[in-house]
Amino acid sequence: MKIVVARMSGFCMGVRRAVEMILDTPERHPGPICTFGPLIHNPQVLELLASRNIRTLEEVPDRGEGTVLIRAHGVPPEIKRRLKESGFHVIDATCPRVVRVQSIIRRHARRHHAVIILGDPDHPEVAGLLGYAGERGVVVSTLAELERLPPFPEAILVAQTTQNTALFLEAVAWVARRHPHYKVYRTICDSTERRQEEVKRLAGAVDALIVVGGKSSGNTRRLFEIARATGKPAFHIEDERELEGLDAGLLARSRAIGITAGASTPNWVIRKVILALEHAVFRRKSPGHKVLYAFMRAALLTNAYVSLGAAGLCYAASLLQGVPEGAGAWMGVAYLYTQSMHILNHLTGSRADRFNEPDRARFYEERKVPLTAAALACGAGGLCLAFLQGGLPFLLLLAMSLLGLSYRLAVLPPGLAPGGIRRLQDIPGSKTVLIALAWGMVAALLPAIAGGRAYSPAAVLAFAWTAALVFVRTAFFDLLDMQGDRLVGKETIPILLGERRTRRMLQAILALLIAGLPTATALMGLPAIGYLLALSPAAMLAVLVAWERGAVLPGVRLEFLVESHILLAGGIALLWGWITA
Numbered sequence: 001m002k003i004v005v006a007r008m009s010g011f012c013m014g015v016r017r018a019v020e021m022i023l024d025t026p027e028r029h030p031g032p033i034c035t036f037g038p039l040i041h042n043p044q045v046l047e048l049l050a051s052r053n054i055r056t057l058e059e060v061p062d063r064g065e066g067t068v069l070i071r072a073h074g075v076p077p078e079i080k081r082r083l084k085e086s087g088f089h090v091i092d093a094t095c096p097r098v099v100r101v102q103s104i105i106r107r108h109a110r111r112h113h114a115v116i117i118l119g120d121p122d123h124p125e126v127a128g129l130l131g132y133a134g135e136r137g138v139v140v141s142t143l144a145e146l147e148r149l150p151p152f153p154e155a156i157l158v159a160q161t162t163q164n165t166a167l168f169l170e171a172v173a174w175v176a177r178r179h180p181h182y183k184v185y186r187t188i189c190d191s192t193e194r195r196q197e198e199v200k201r202l203a204g205a206v207d208a209l210i211v212v213g214g215k216s217s218g219n220t221r222r223l224f225e226i227a228r229a230t231g232k233p234a235f236h237i238e239d240e241r242e243l244e245g246l247d248a249g250l251l252a253r254s255r256a257i258g259i260t261a262g263a264s265t266p267n268w269v270i271r272k273v274i275l276a277l278e279h280a281v282f283r284r285k286s287p288g289h290k291v292l293y294a295f296m297r298a299a300l301l302t303n304a305y306v307s308l309g310a311a312g313l314c315y316a317a318s319l320l321q322g323v324p325e326g327a328g329a330w331m332g333v334a335y336l337y338t339q340s341m342h343i344l345n346h347l348t349g350s351r352a353d354r355f356n357e358p359d360r361a362r363f364y365e366e367r368k369v370p371l372t373a374a375a376l377a378c379g380a381g382g383l384c385l386a387f388l389q390g391g392l393p394f395l396l397l398l399a400m401s402l403l404g405l406s407y408r409l410a411v412l413p414p415g416l417a418p419g420g421i422r423r424l425q426d427i428p429g430s431k432t433v434l435i436a437l438a439w440g441m442v443a444a445l446l447p448a449i450a451g452g453r454a455y456s457p458a459a460v461l462a463f464a465w466t467a468a469l470v471f472v473r474t475a476f477f478d479l480l481d482m483q484g485d486r487l488v489g490k491e492t493i494p495i496l497l498g499e500r501r502t503r504r505m506l507q508a509i510l511a512l513l514i515a516g517l518p519t520a521t522a523l524m525g526l527p528a529i530g531y532l533l534a535l536s537p538a539a540m541l542a543v544l545v546a547w548e549r550g551a552v553l554p555g556v557r558l559e560f561l562v563e564s565h566i567l568l569a570g571g572i573a574l575l576w577g578w579i580t581a
């Protein structure tokens with residue numbers, strides 16, 4: 001079974017903007033902080049906001065204190081005024097596209113036009129729009145209701161921004177026939193329109209459709225209606241747990257399943273659904289496939305695969321420098337160090353994992369004691385091996401290990417921390433950079449230091465190449481985790497630069513690696529393996545492009561493919577070493 005995910009799934013611009021605004025609010029505005037109405041229809045997000053002391057306000061109190069954020073749907077002007085008068089500092093996160101509809105309505109209401117809003121009368125956005133229309137506003141949710149309205153000397157027709165486009169077009173056609181003097185404004189948000197069009201297209205390419213999102217989310221419900229109207233079996237689920245209740249036989253018979261999601265569905269909820277479907281797909285496949293999937297999953301969860309990659313990179317770096325002697329011990333150091341640091345990182349960072357990688361978070365939460373023991377044993381093993389190679393490399397590895405252990409430790413008291421930076425973790429983007437530098441050190445520089453070649457151009461090149469490759473890998477995973485990281489307050493490189501710029505940056509680094517290493521190999525007279533190692537970033541570039549085009553979905557297979565490009569470098573090195581031995 002193939003899983004196809006609609007490109008326009010998950011947070012729209014307005015919801016993303018409102019989520020970002022509320023996350024920035026505690027640092028910039030007076031507390032306590034609250035949102036007027038639930039920010040989005042997702043219990044996990046609301047729980048997380050509550051854990052950050054961000055409450056949901058349902059009514060305007062007589063006396064307010066702190067800051068209140070108006071969510072993307074907007075509110076009637078009267079509510080905004082009352083919030084201010086009650087003493088709140090008000091931040092308006094109304095989506096700019098909703099603001100445009102509010103302005104159209106206000107302008108025409110002032111000129112005494114009747115305002116006909118095609119929308120869901122219970123939806124907060126419609127309540128807000130109605131507030132701008134005053135007594136001249138009327139809400140209709142069906143064509144029949146529109147037809148029953150009395151004629152108006154002057155009127156405008158607008159739609160809720162997430163309204164069904166087909167219904168709106170019917171309303172427009174009716175108005176053109178019966179009341180051609182009414183003004184019509186196309187106010188359905190283009191994100192909504194494109195999402196709805198995509199569902200129809202997707203239905204043509206799949207056997208069943210799954211719409212993911214809150215049952216109380218109007219735009220998700222409308223997506224579901226559109227999906228159902230295509231004639232294909234369609235299901236509306238809030239999260240992956242509801243997959244169990246779907247028609248298992250139908251899903252098993254489906255050759256392709258399409259997934260789409262409403263504008264307020266976080267991407268980690270979509271990822272969980274994809275992951276659960278991926279599990280289900282492999283459960284139904286041949287025993288060989290099942291074994292392969294179980295192997296991939298275990299290799300990733302235990303970090304064995306990524307650690308093998310570190311060992312392989314170490315060997316590749318030693319061949320690149322033309323000094324394969326003693327590489328075995330350093331490969332062991334690289335394996336043990338990476339294993340130890342990755343386990344510790346997941347054990348201490350499971351808060352973000354709970355959103356981004358629930359499978360991994362569960363794995364670590366259920367095995368805290370043995371995994372901590374394994375991490376310490378691997379760390380100690382790596383240090384012992386490094387000690388046998390020399391005093392300086394041992395001390396450097398010890399310093400790197402301590403740095404890794406103290407990454408989340410607050411070393412400065414609150415009053416003395418410049419810019420609120422009390423621990424390494426607080427430095428934006430530090431995790432990705434430090435992981436890349438640590439891999440470069442352990443795979444390329446420590447062996448060179450032990451061999452007295454630390455300043456050789458080949459060692460510096462091997463370090464830069466290794467670090468750049470690992471930087472791309474880590475930043476790519478950060479890209480997948482952006483929404484979850486943002487919610488738990490992590491400032492990764494994609495959060496700093498934005499998704500598009502990060503993607504471009506990763507592509508540029510990969511292009512540089514593909515062209516740069518063979519060029520440097522030729523110019524510096526390095527071993528010819530330098531030409532072959534360009535295959536590793538080329539493979540990563542292919543994975544990145546495939547992911548961008550939706551050909552590979554977030555899940556076990558994507559993670560395995562990303563880690564495989566690192567392992568590819570080790571595979572090439574092994575082959576090269578064997579041929580040239």
Ligand code: SF4
Pocket residue numbers: 012013014015072073095096097098161162189190191192263
């Ligand atoms: S659906 Fe469109 S109008 Fe509504 S919040 Fe999202 S971007 Fe704004």
